[in-house]
Amino acid sequence: MNAEELKHKLKEIFGSQIIFNKEFDSHADTIKNIDRTLIEWCNLLKDGKIRAIRPPKLAESVIFIKKIGSSNRCIVVKIVNGEFKEIHLGDHAYYDKLRKLLGLEKDTKYH
Amino acid sequence: MNREILEKITESKERLVPHLFTEKQIGIIEKYLGKNNLTNSEKTYLYSAIKKKIEAIQKMSETYYIYGDIKKEKIESAKKLLNELNKEAFVSGSFLFSDKHNDIDIYIISNKRKQYFMGKKHFIFITEEDLKKPIFISAAKYSVSNFFINFKEPEIKRPSYNDLIVTYEIAINEILNSEDQKTIREIIFEYYLHIKNRILDSFTLHKKAQKIISLRKKRKIRIINAMVRRLLIHLYSNSYLYNEVTKFLKLLKKDISDLKVYDNIIIYSDLLKEVKDECRGIKT
Secondary structure, three states, X not given: OOHHHHHHHHHHHHOOOOEEOOOHHHHHHHOOXXXXXXXXXXXXXXXXXXXXXXXXXXXXXXEEEEEEOOOEEEEEEEEOOOOEEEXXXXXXXXXXXXXXXXXXXXXXXXX | OOHHHHHHHHHOHHHHOOOOOOHHXXXXXXXXXXXXXXXXXXXXXXXXXXXXXXXXXXXXXXXXXXXXXXXXXXXXXXXXXXXXXXXXXXXXXXXXXXXXXXXXXEEEEOOOOEEEEEOOXXXXXXXXXXXXXXXXXXXXXXEEEOOOOOOOOOOOOOOOHHHHHHHHHHHHHHHHOOOOOOHHHHHHHHHHHHOOXXXXXXXXXXXXXXXXXXXXXXXXXXXXXXXXXXXXXXXXXXXXXXXXXXXXXXXXXXXXXXXXXXXXXHHHHHHHHHHXXXXXXXXX
């Protein structure tokens, strides 16, 4: 499954309003077997079976994080009691940047 | 370029000029060490003729510094990796203490920060100033280095409340999901840094994390809760903490009614209620 097909599948799960980060395609194309693991996890997430992270600064949203391998992460942002908003796929560096955008300051290997 | 070698050259210039270096070359090295601006022709000279001589001297001197109690075979492997580089660098991370390492962390002193993977090698470029940061001191304290690491006074910064809370949440979720529990290390690191005033080296941190990870879930959560509770009380003022926790508990209460799976939210709430009570107790 290529990146476009994977995005199409994820839109079927979460709805067409979902938006993807810029780096999604390049990561989707390079991470092995990402389609199966990610789709399975997203289906569970949609069914409310995944534990949320509640950032204190984001009153309106909760986030869900899936580790893929040792350095990649998938992050889904959902509006509380509403629809799913964003899907981010990235490596450690991207995850660090995103944590900052979510109102956090810490980075990992800068690490 | 290896600053230590450059410094030794300038210190011994009387013996080296004119046999190995010219006066002009020494002058350029001194300018480079003093972080003075070099002209374009000086830069060209530095990175061609002078650099080749420095690299040759470095190869011959092959001095390595071992920080921490590292197994001999690991030291030899690290030396080989460092030998391929002509820059001040050190090898650290799980490669030095575990046979199940995912990657090999190679820290290189540079003017700019960047990081990239090349196969299993993870190159992390840090500045000299970065060596004041606890996270890099931790790495350097258990490492094989091709230069003497001058451990400077660490710059210790308080984590933001939001960051600490989210790190805590991720750690609890990793425990509940029986995932790779890497975030526990972050909590332990912060705990020792701020509560015990100690920067754990990467191996000690690994051992402490493994000890907690090997425990049963309930016990693990109790330990992480106790650490985070102490961190919160220690790091932030009572009034700030009381207000932030009160606001946050309201959000968590709403989440419990909105989410289908909320065992994690109950754990966060229980801890934060205790913190709130403790703040109230100190306030009155």
